[in-house]
Amino acid sequence: MSRILAADGVAPTPSALRTVWNSPLYRGATFALFLSGLGASAAAPQITLFLVDDLHVSLTTAGLYYLTSITAPVAGYLVGARSDRTGRRLGLFRLCALAGFLGWTAMAVSDQVWMPFVISAVVLAFAGAAGSQLFAAVHDELRAGAGSVGDGIVSIVRMAMTAGWIVGPVAGSLLATAAGPRAMLVATGLCTLAQVVPMGFARTPSARTPSARTPSARTPSARPGAKTPATSEARTEISAVRPGPHPGVRAMLPLLAFTGLYVLVYAGEPIKYGYLTIYMLNDMRLPTAVSGAVIGIQPLIELILMPVAVVVARRIGMMPLMVLGAAFGVVANLCFALTGSAFGMFAGQILMGGVWGVFAGLGIIVAQRLLPEAVATASAVFMSSPAIASALGGLTGGLGVSLLGLPLVFLAPALYSLVATIGIAFMSRSRHAVG
Numbered sequence: 001m002s003r004i005l006a007a008d009g010v011a012p013t014p015s016a017l018r019t020v021w022n023s024p025l026y027r028g029a030t031f032a033l034f035l036s037g038l039g040a041s042a043a044a045p046q047i048t049l050f051l052v053d054d055l056h057v058s059l060t061t062a063g064l065y066y067l068t069s070i071t072a073p074v075a076g077y078l079v080g081a082r083s084d085r086t087g088r089r090l091g092l093f094r095l096c097a098l099a100g101f102l103g104w105t106a107m108a109v110s111d112q113v114w115m116p117f118v119i120s121a122v123v124l125a126f127a128g129a130a131g132s133q134l135f136a137a138v139h140d141e142l143r144a145g146a147g148s149v150g151d152g153i154v155s156i157v158r159m160a161m162t163a164g165w166i167v168g169p170v171a172g173s174l175l176a177t178a179a180g181p182r183a184m185l186v187a188t189g190l191c192t193l194a195q196v197v198p199m200g201f202a203r204t205p206s207a208r209t210p211s212a213r214t215p216s217a218r219t220p221s222a223r224p225g226a227k228t229p230a231t232s233e234a235r236t237e238i239s240a241v242r243p244g245p246h247p248g249v250r251a252m253l254p255l256l257a258f259t260g261l262y263v264l265v266y267a268g269e270p271i272k273y274g275y276l277t278i279y280m281l282n283d284m285r286l287p288t289a290v291s292g293a294v295i296g297i298q299p300l301i302e303l304i305l306m307p308v309a310v311v312v313a314r315r316i317g318m319m320p321l322m323v324l325g326a327a328f329g330v331v332a333n334l335c336f337a338l339t340g341s342a343f344g345m346f347a348g349q350i351l352m353g354g355v356w357g358v359f360a361g362l363g364i365i366v367a368q369r370l371l372p373e374a375v376a377t378a379s380a381v382f383m384s385s386p387a388i389a390s391a392l393g394g395l396t397g398g399l400g401v402s403l404l405g406l407p408l409v410f411l412a413p414a415l416y417s418l419v420a421t422i423g424i425a426f427m428s429r430s431r432h433a434v435g
Contacts, residue, residue: 016152037164042172268413301353
């Protein structure tokens with residue numbers, strides 16, 4: 001087939017995986033996001049233990065730590081808006097990675113209760129914007145012409161972060177047990193800083209670079225068929241992003257609506273991680289190995305389904321598939337709340353793997369398409385949603401356990417997912433639908 005295409009003068013379309021491997025930017029972003037997921041997930045389950053055991057705060061005060069993530073959307077918006085004005089994605093990415101290293105290192109040497117709270121709210125809020133800048137840089141490169149494999153490329157890059165989240169909790173637990181939580185926090189900082197290594201000295205076209213429609217004064221014109229030393233400059237001009245006025249609130253409403261619905265889907269995760277293990281061990285009396293297998297099966301299913309979601313979305317559309325994904329969340333949380341059996345726990349986690357196989361693989365693509373004139377802002381706003389969901393889920397879980405108890409607290413995220421299902425279904429039929 002490739003010979004026929006070559007004979008007709010049409011180059012065969014490379015696979016998404018091969019394109020990622022052959023591109024320094026895509027390959028670097030893939031490894032960088034793996035390190036990002038590895039570091040973040042290593043620290044996430046250990047923060048409360050660090051606050052309680054090392055700084056001697058109460059469980060209630062330790063729970064309030066997660067409210068500091070509410071500043072992440074503000075920081076992400078500021079970084080994204082700056083990125084869209086200048087087009088310098090990777091420069092801001094490196095600064096955010098450096099902020100993450102400084103923040104986690106400062107956290108590791110904290111000896112006062114207030115220090116982790118201030119560090120998280122002020123410094124680590126900006127660190128979270130590093131990933132959004134990578135996705136914006138990938139989007140800019142895709143505009144230069146990735147053909148039909150563009151969505152697959154984004155999915156592969158996003159899968160790397162999921163892979164990091166699979167490995168991170170185990171690695172963080174082992175390191176904290178062997179060397180203490182402070183050493184684990186330093187390691188998290190090093191992982192955050194190490195994101196810049198796979199990217200090397202890669203650069204993306206500045207937003208101030210002229211577009212392909214505007215001839216550059218530095219690029220000499222060439223006769224048809226003639227070779228020119230300005231090939232790399234020409235490529236830069238083809239893939240350049242021309243800055244424009246930053247979108248107003250009205251233009252951002254579809255993005256904000258979609259992000260809000262995604263927050264409702266995501267809010268069940270902190271509730272699940274906070275209480276599902278306790279429910280399985282203390283109430284259901286499941287063996288530790290079984291409860292561990294229940295928790296571990298979700299990211300595995302998620303990783304398997306992410307490339308499948310891309311293929312299915314090409315057939316039925318992204319938004320209809322997300323309606324189905326959100327509906328999976330409703331059924332999954334009902335399994336946790338009502339079944340009371342190991343089979344129900346496994347079924348719920350498999351369904352949750354389906355939820356995140358859809359949203360983790362396609363969510364960033366939908367967000368960027370809802371605000372195509374400011375993709376860095378779109379990426380930053382969307383990727384800050386887990387921070388908001390963490391605060392919402394933590395608050396809901398705390399109140400829900402006191403009012404409903406276990407396992408009925410999982411009725412709350414089931415309701416959230418139901419609202420999200422209806423909202424995304426409405427968006428899929430509106431003029432803002434994304435194919």
